[in-house]
Amino acid sequence: MDTLQNSVIKPLQPLLKPIVSAIPEPVHDAVVSLIGKPCHSALLLDLDVTKDPLCTSLAISKALGIAIVGASAVVKIPQILKLINSRSSAGVSFVSYALETASLLITLSYSVRNQFPFSTYGETALIAVQDIAVGVLVLNYAGRSAAAATFVAVVAASVYALLFDQTLVDAQTMAYLQAGAGILGVASKAPQIYTIWREGGTGQLSAFAVFNYLAGSLSRIFTTLQEVDDKLILYGFIAGFSLNVILATQMLWYWNAPATKQKAAPRAKAIEVPSAKSTGASPGASPRPGAKTPTTRRRG
Structure with a gap:
């Protein structure tokens, strides 16, 4: 300095x-x-x-936090646009987005209840909204519109229970949920990592979202260390960063790979031609024009 x-x-x-x-x-x-x-x-x-070195660290932390919140407003927009333009959900795991949405909603509610600085958690609300949009699009393009409506209904009920009616979930239960949110955040990356590996490509997954998540999760570790004395939050960000590294590595590895692994086209079955009966005709031969055919009518 x-x-x-x-x-x-x-x-x-x-x-x-x-x-x-x-x-x-x-x-x-x-x-x-x-x-x-x-x-x-x-x-x-x-x-x-x-x-005052502490002031400098705090200022850097606040600047990073505000930058993360600002970037989170658009972090999933490229992913949403990519899905809409391609009208395909290839390479995008709905399970991954559903788990991440649950983790974000719990972390948002936990942070609001504990009155943490907004700069340390503000992005969770913005990213959760975008995750819901991605989840709905993935289900719709997979032909599961009823499941998409159910997903939205479950999210709405969860927001009400966690944020607006705190009598349903007390502080102790909220702490347990936050411990589970860290596990959910880690688990949310696993289906996406598996989907990319299984399909041999990143499909419609947005590189912008992946690399922004990597930078954001690393910055969140720093801001949490500086401003929030809560190990539950910190360990969740550290675990999330570790799996974001794997996703970013996959994105680079499969950069030019097709959306799905190409399967060999099935071989066409040979058409069997019935063998000719003892009529003297060659196999597959057509009757000669004007040739007489057998009849059951008696001639008079």
Whole structure:
């Protein structure tokens, strides 16, 4: 940090000071609400990243958290568009998205109930909505529209029970669910990894979503360490990052592979021609035009 302060920030201070003084008051208030008054004074007003190293770590964590929340608003949009344009769900596992939706809803509810900073969990709500859309599209393109409607109904009931009526799920049960959410988050990646391996290609899976998830899960480990003292949340992000690495590796490995493994076309059966009866005709020969055929009528 000393090198950064002396080599970059100090020479730029004459240029940065007027910019800082011109920042509107609401922006300063927003920064104070995020990192506190002492850190706001040290980092923004004094332009000194060495005064309090904890302030610098907190500011980096907040910036990463806001960036993750912002990116999460569009992270699954390419996947949704890819499904709509291709009208195919090849290579995309519904089970994977259903499990991830359940994990996200539990983590969102747990974080809201514990009043964690929004920058540490805000993306869960946005990604969950997009996951629901992907799940519905996958089921519809698989010809299972009734299952898609059931999926939406189950999600709506879960949101009500976890977020809006806290008498149905108490705090202790919520903690157990959060422990399970980490397992669900890990399990949600397994069907997708298996689907790619089975089909020998990534099909309609979006590379943008996969690599953004990889970066986001790594950043979430850092922000959780900085701002949330909760091992349940931390271990879930670490496990999710590990499996996101596998998905990203598969995406690179199967980059130019077809959506599904090509199967050999079945060999056509030879058409058997009935053998000719003792009529003297050659096999398969047609009667000669005008030839007389046997009849049961008696001639008079």
